[in-house]
Amino acid sequence: MSQDTLFARILAGKSRPNPYPLYAIMRKTPVARQTDGTYVVSSYDAIYRLLYDPRLSSEDLPPPLLHWTGNPIKDLIIDPIKEQIRARHRPFIFRDPPDHDVLRRRVMREFSPERVRAMRGKTEKIAHDLIDNCQSREQIDLVDNFSYPLPVTVICELLGIPREDEPQFQGWATQLATALDPDQRSDEENWKKSQITFDQISAYMQALIDRKRADPQEDMLLGLATYKDPSDGRMNNYDLISTAVLLLVAGHETTVNLITNGMLTLLRHPEHLERLRATPAMAPRLVEELLRYEPPVHYRTRLALAEIEIGGVKIPKGTPVVLLLAAGSRDPDRFPDPDCFDPDRESNTHFGFGGSLHYCVGAPLARIEGEVALVALARRLLNPRLVETVPRYHPGASLRGPRHLPIAIDGIID
Amino acid sequence: MxxxxxxxxxxxxxxxxxxxxxxxxxxxxxxxxxxxxxxxxxxxxxxxxxxxxxxxxxxxxxxxxxxxxxxxxxxxxxxxxxxxxxxxxxxxxxxxxxxxxxxxxxxxxxxxxxxARPWPKPDEASIDGVLTLRGRDDADRLVPRLAASPGRVLIIGGGFIGCELASCCREMGLAVTIVESERVPMRRALGERIGAFMAGVIRDHGVDLRLGAMVERIEADNAGAVAAVMLKDGKRIGCDLIIVALGAxxxxxxxxxxxxxxxxxxxxxxxxxxxxxxxxxxxxxxxxxxxxxxxxxxxxxxxxxxxxxxxxxxxxxxxxxxxxxxxxxxxMRIHQHLPDFWSSQFGLNIKCVGLADSAEEMAIAQGSVEGRRFLAVFGRKGRTIAALSINSARWLPAYRALIEEGAPFPPIEGAVDQPRMRKEAAGFASIDT
Structure with missing residues (x-):
């Protein structure tokens, strides 16, 4: 099989249910040039090394698409200025140090261990309420009924977004998640939709922050808005909004997939579902193994700022580099028997949350959500069974997960 | 045979x-x-x-x-x-x-x-309140002395141990003086430029840092407890505790x-x-x-x-x-280890891979010295031989790999968070070859 078109095959929709055999082939050339000039990195060691390499930049957003409206003031002045501001105040996942570090430090401060711990009880309540809503059903769609609403409620609660606005947020979050998915970013029509959504959510956030400033309450958004960094002062409004949007989106779609992939994996390995039901204390190990075995994020793209020589391959300056994290997490040179789902694995330093300076800022929250959700599902769904052996997947190859996961049940246990 | x-x-x-x-x-x-x-x-x-x-x-x-x-x-x-x-x-x-x-x-x-290298004059080394630090017994002697809030701690030697000691003293709110014979602290490992940076950090934390100074003798009071040191230039510094940190x-x-x-x-x-x-x-x-x-x-x-x-x-x-x-x-296999070390002092995390002390030139390759988070690279004969990070350890694995590969100096140009690179003299004392 040709290495230089392998990544295109991975991106193709029909590979979505099981990309892992293609990853195994990919790993035979750990740093592989594709016909479009992109380099795909798929071995654990090479990914690890590049995650810590200052020659790779995360500032790889595609150039803006400016649409000609015929109004010269808008086309020549307003839109370019707006675009420039937007580019300068990208969310910190798309920024490099030192700016990245300042923004991330602010967010880390708000993601305090106390605040995250306090979310466990709230998440349990949300999870059980969602399961209660499935009483007297013989079949549920895990995505629509559970995995989808749970994280958005959690992140809205954490940020301090009013309950009644949540439905609106679900739509926005879904659209903007596509902007994090590199293979969907190249779709022009979709990118334009994301821009419009971004304008809407920005306006909403701005209004909400103004309201919060007038009537202060203890939540993350207000914390971000009011904290004065000793070296950098208060956060400007543009960064504040892009950060809030990032937290909303990144904290959402990924967790949906963690929960859905998790339940799918457990239904395919019923002995572990049984173990989790009997021993909820194994949940942390189980979630860790899920993050390795069926991670919510399969790859991230970076840009080579200088030539990088790795494993005998020279990646030229200016080249997009795909870090195929999910392939690294299944590298047999790092994980014995990598295709086996084994929550008892001794050393499990997977790439499920990425690594290095962009390591998932919400990892502690994601772990809690994953643990709480799977324990609740294991305990309360009576005799759950997969309706289809292979579910239908979202189009995204990076943020990979089922669009629907129908599960037959014999009832809900109280 | x-x-x-x-x-x-x-x-x-x-x-x-x-x-x-x-x-x-x-x-x-x-x-x-x-x-x-x-x-x-x-x-x-x-x-x-x-x-x-x-x-x-x-x-x-x-x-x-x-x-x-x-x-x-x-x-x-x-x-x-x-x-x-x-x-x-x-x-x-x-x-x-x-x-x-x-x-x-x-x-x-x-x-x-x-x-620990003892103070060279045995009669002064045995004065009550003159200590060294190497092992567990030394620490057992030192810890209660520090906890008793001495008026001033004087550290002879501004190497890593001396500076870490001074950092702990400041953390405990103790007045502390370092007497170091070189122009900058930790010069043997860090060189002139980074040493000078550290001198600034150390002074900002309230340490009385005496550079280019040497202790001539240690003086005891009538009760036989340490009272002061006399420097070679005739200055006298009163102190209640002396820690000799002159290396090993x-x-x-x-x-x-x-x-x-x-x-x-x-x-x-x-x-x-x-x-x-x-x-x-x-x-x-x-x-x-x-x-x-x-x-x-x-x-x-x-x-x-x-x-x-x-x-x-x-x-x-x-x-x-x-x-x-x-x-x-x-x-048998060859021991090919690339030496590395770390230190934590004065709120800084210092890490180094490779031995910088034979370097001829250096450059700041990441971050900013003013921001107190940066990475310096060291070169010898056109090759990169060491990298030292101050609150920037995240980049070290990449530089370690480059050093192991014998990358040219400077090893990376055009990286993220990289200042305009300027080669400077490494500033190590000439070492015997």
Whole structure:
């Protein structure tokens, strides 16, 4: 099989249910040039090394698409200025140090261990309420009924977004998640939709922050808005909004997939579902193994700022580099028997949350959500069974997960 | 001529030195399946313990002085603690202990490390309140003295230990003076430029840092307790506690005149960790590792080095263990470790890979010096030989890989968070080659 078109095959929709055999082939050339000039990195060691390499930049957003409206003031002045501001105040996942570090430090401060711990009880309540809503059903769609609403409620609660606005947020979050998915970013029509959504959510956030400033309450958004960094002062409004949007989106779609992939994996390995039901204390190990075995994020793209020589391959300056994290997490040179789902694995330093300076800022929250959700599902769904052996997947190859996961049940246990 | 007995698998291995290197070797030997006798000799009465915390968290009492290293349960070691090794008979393959015992060995690992260099004038060194810091007993003496809030602590020597000590003192709110003879602190490891940066940091934290200064004598009061130091330039500094931090002396005296190649720089060994005899041939069955070893660093053109760092003690001991079991040279491996170290002081995390001290030039490659988070690279003969990070350790793995590959200097141009790179003189004292 040709290495230089392998990544295109991975991106193709029909590979979505099981990309892992293609990853195994990919790993035979750990740093592989594709016909479009992109380099795909798929071995654990090479990914690890590049995650810590200052020659790779995360500032790889595609150039803006400016649409000609015929109004010269808008086309020549307003839109370019707006675009420039937007580019300068990208969310910190798309920024490099030192700016990245300042923004991330602010967010880390708000993601305090106390605040995250306090979310466990709230998440349990949300999870059980969602399961209660499935009483007297013989079949549920895990995505629509559970995995989808749970994280958005959690992140809205954490940020301090009013309950009644949540439905609106679900739509926005879904659209903007596509902007994090590199293979969907190249779709022009979709990118334009994301821009419009971004304008809407920005306006909403701005209004909400103004309201919060007038009537202060203890939540993350207000914390971000009011904290004065000793070296950098208060956060400007543009960064504040892009950060809030990032937290909303990144904290959402990924967790949906963690929960859905998790339940799918457990239904395919019923002995572990049984173990989790009997021993909820194994949940942390189980979630860790899920993050390795069926991670919510399969790859991230970076840009080579200088030539990088790795494993005998020279990646030229200016080249997009795909870090195929999910392939690294299944590298047999790092994980014995990598295709086996084994929550008892001794050393499990997977790439499920990425690594290095962009390591998932919400990892502690994601772990809690994953643990709480799977324990609740294991305990309360009576005799759950997969309706289809292979579910239908979202189009995204990076943020990979089922669009629907129908599960037959014999009832809900109280 | 090859030594025929070295081909037979050993049945008794003796390790002289029961610290990090000794324990690391023992663990590795068992891991590799060695099931014969394993004796560990240590002059201190304690099982192997960790030293880095002794000049950091232990002093501020965030950790106790018991920093015993974790040990697997099934090491099956014959411990001889509290008794020093006194001599070796290379021909008879026997090691003599201070208590009169003698032990035969098939393989001997010498890992006797170093001790703190004492104040050179014994009558002044014995004044009440003049201490050094190297081992657990030193820390046990020092911790209550610091906790008793002395009016001023004076540290003789502005190397890593001296500066870490000063950092702890400031954290505890104590007045502290460092007297250092060089123009900048930690110059031997950091060079002039980074040393000057550290001087600024140290002074910002309220340390009275006296550079280019030397202590002429230590003075006691009428009660016999330390009262002051007199500097060479005639200045007098009153103090209640003096810590002598003048570096380390290698514990090789017990080996002198026994046929092994020793010097103030340690026990010579080759890249296979084999101890050398006076004629530079390997002594049969004898190996060396850790702070006491004086060895050729492959990454530095085979330049002979002594490395007093944690990582090397572990790696060299593990390699020595492997080679002790290898039989002959064809099964041995070369110790290719790239030395590294870390320090934490004055709110900074300092990490270094490679030995910078033979560098000719340097450049700031990441971050900003003003922002107190940066990475400096060091070059010699056009190649990158070391990288040092201040609160920027995230980039070190990439630079480590480049150093190991022998990348040109500077190794990376056009990276993320990179200032305009300017080559500067590295600012190390010229070193003997």
């Amino acid at each position: 090859a030594d025929p007995s070295s081909f037979a698998p050993p049945s008794r291995i003796v390790v002289a030195g029961a610290s990090l290197a000794g324990l690391s070797a023992a663990k590795r030997l068992r891991q590799l399946g060695y099931s014969g006798d394993l004796v560990l000799i240590g002059d201190e009465p304690y099982p192997p313990y960790d030293r880095p915390p002794l000049s950091k968290q232990v002093l501020t009492r965030r950790l106790s002085t018991d920093t015993t290293l974790p040990q697997p349960r099934d090491l099956d070691i014959d411990w001889r603690l509290g008794v020093a090794a006194r001599g070796v008979d290379l021909t008879a393959r026997r090691i003599d202990l201070a208590n009169g015992d003698a032990l035969d060995y098939d393989r001997l690992l010498i890992a006797t490390g170093t001790r 002396v290698r514990n090789v005296e017990w080996l002198e005149g026994l046929g092994l190649l020793t010097s103030a720089r340690g026990l010579r060994c080759d890249a296979f960790c084999r101890a050398l005899r006076a004629n530079e041939s390997p002594a049969p069955g004898v190996f060396a590792a850790g702070d006491v070893a004086h060895w050729p660093l492959v990454a530095n053109d085979g330049h002979l080095v002594t490395v007093e760092h944690w990582g090397n003690a572990v790696e060299q001991a593990r390699m020595a263990a492997h080679n002790m079991l290898a039989g002959d040279i064809t099964g």
